[in-house]
Amino acid sequence: MVQAVLVGCGSMSKVWLEAARQTEGVTIAGLVDLDRSRAESRAREFGLGDIAIGADLESVLEETKPDVVFDVVVPAARHDVAFAAFDHGCHLLTEKPMADTREHAKAIVAAGRRANRHHAVVQNRRYLAEVRRIRRFLDSGAIGAPTSIHADFFVAPHFGGFREEMDHILLLDMAIHTFDAARYMVDGEPVSVVCHEWEPKNSWWRQGSSAMAMFDMGRGIVFTYRGSWCADGFRSSWESGWRIVGEQGSLVWDGFGELRAERTTKVRDGLFDKVEPVTVPPLDPNDRVGGHLGVMQDFIAAVRNGGEPETTGTDNIKSLAMVLGAIESAETGRRVPITV
Numbered sequence: 001m002v003q004a005v006l007v008g009c010g011s012m013s014k015v016w017l018e019a020a021r022q023t024e025g026v027t028i029a030g031l032v033d034l035d036r037s038r039a040e041s042r043a044r045e046f047g048l049g050d051i052a053i054g055a056d057l058e059s060v061l062e063e064t065k066p067d068v069v070f071d072v073v074v075p076a077a078r079h080d081v082a083f084a085a086f087d088h089g090c091h092l093l094t095e096k097p098m099a100d101t102r103e104h105a106k107a108i109v110a111a112g113r114r115a116n117r118h119h120a121v122v123q124n125r126r127y128l129a130e131v132r133r134i135r136r137f138l139d140s141g142a143i144g145a146p147t148s149i150h151a152d153f154f155v156a157p158h159f160g161g162f163r164e165e166m167d168h169i170l171l172l173d174m175a176i177h178t179f180d181a182a183r184y185m186v187d188g189e190p191v192s193v194v195c196h197e198w199e200p201k202n203s204w205w206r207q208g209s210s211a212m213a214m215f216d217m218g219r220g221i222v223f224t225y226r227g228s229w230c231a232d233g234f235r236s237s238w239e240s241g242w243r244i245v246g247e248q249g250s251l252v253w254d255g256f257g258e259l260r261a262e263r264t265t266k267v268r269d270g271l272f273d274k275v276e277p278v279t280v281p282p283l284d285p286n287d288r289v290g291g292h293l294g295v296m297q298d299f300i301a302a303v304r305n306g307g308e309p310e311t312t313g314t315d316n317i318k319s320l321a322m323v324l325g326a327i328e329s330a331e332t333g334r335r336v337p338i339t340v
């Protein structure tokens with residue numbers, strides 16, 4: 001059995017503990033939160049019995065000597081949690097974003113390598129059936145090579161808590177999902193970004209609730225992102241609404257319903273080529289899905305059997321680099337190269 005200590009018993013810890021309950025080969029050995037009562041209440045809720053509970057990660061790691069740390073803390077605390085985990089010889093599965101700055105992300109990846117431990121990130125939207133199907137469909141060439149990809153995200157939540165105190169909140173906390181999904185869907189190697197952030201007059205956020213970004217994704221592919229966490233009415237899906245244009249057709253997904261695609265018949269009708277619908281194949285049995293559960297299962301399988309989890313820190317840092325590049329562009333007003 002893989003022994004795990006989970007740190008950060010706020011709202012997302014419930015999803016993690018449910019995933020852990022359904023993941024074969026892992027037991028929760030301890031729960032940690034700065035607010036000890038949160039850890040106690042999660043332990044009761046999940047019937048975890050006599051496990052270690054504490055407000056200080058180091059001492060719970062000393063006491064339980066686990067194999068892995070599940071990190072569900074706020075982004076600002078992630079660096080210290082990662083170093084504590086690796087110092088204690090633990091593998092680390094961490095919530096997104098994998099770090100709050102480029103320096104912290106690089107330091108965490110380097111520390112994981114030095115400690116020779118697995119380090120993976122819960123980039124759970126990769127583990128959505130539609131996202132997997134889009135990637136397979138594009139790889140099949142059914143609408144030709146992708147030339148542009150577009151995501152729209154308009155949601156107006158009132159979370160309270162750390163999010164309303166953070167700078168660049170949309171880019172760091174939410175757009176990381178969308179950017180990672182875009183990079184995955186078109187197998188992109190992002191080159192540069194231009195980004196503009198703004199704060200609507202009615203904003204209840206500290207900074208950066210709204211942003212537009214345009215990326216050069218390599219191989220001639222352009223990615224545009226339009227997003228706001230301060231946009232009441234006609235709420236988009238949390239997965240964003242997508243349009244992907246290929247050399248011979250397009251695919252659209254509103255983030256809720258079915259995937260739809262059309263391609264040219266190459267038969268001219270007035271100004272336009274006639275188009276025909278193309279079926280997007282169902283999920284392939286080899287596609288890994290299941291959101292948090294899927295990510296956790298792959299991580300625990302890698303810890304037990306070897307191999308590399310898909311959302312390993314060394315790859316995920318490329319999605320974080322898109323976010324950090326967008327932030328730098330918004331701050332400087334310049335096009336910024338994407339560097340890891």
Ligand SMILES: NC(=O)c1ccc[n+]([C@@H]2O[C@H](COP(=O)([O-])OP(=O)(O)OC[C@H]3O[C@@H](n4cnc5c(N)ncnc54)[C@H](O)[C@@H]3O)[C@@H](O)[C@H]2O)c1
Pocket residue numbers: 007008009010011012013032033034035038055057072073074075077095096097122124161162173
């Ligand atoms: N993958 C997703 O879909 C998804 C969705 C929501 C949130 N998240 C991420 O999950 C993380 C947590 O979000 P949340 O909504 O649960 O936040 P939250 O504020 O509800 O919970 C965070 C908890 O961490 C605790 N904490 C902070 N620093 C700590 C430290 N040094 N040691 C111990 N405990 C500490 C806080 O006391 C709090 O209880 C964030 O990184 C967020 O971006 C991911």
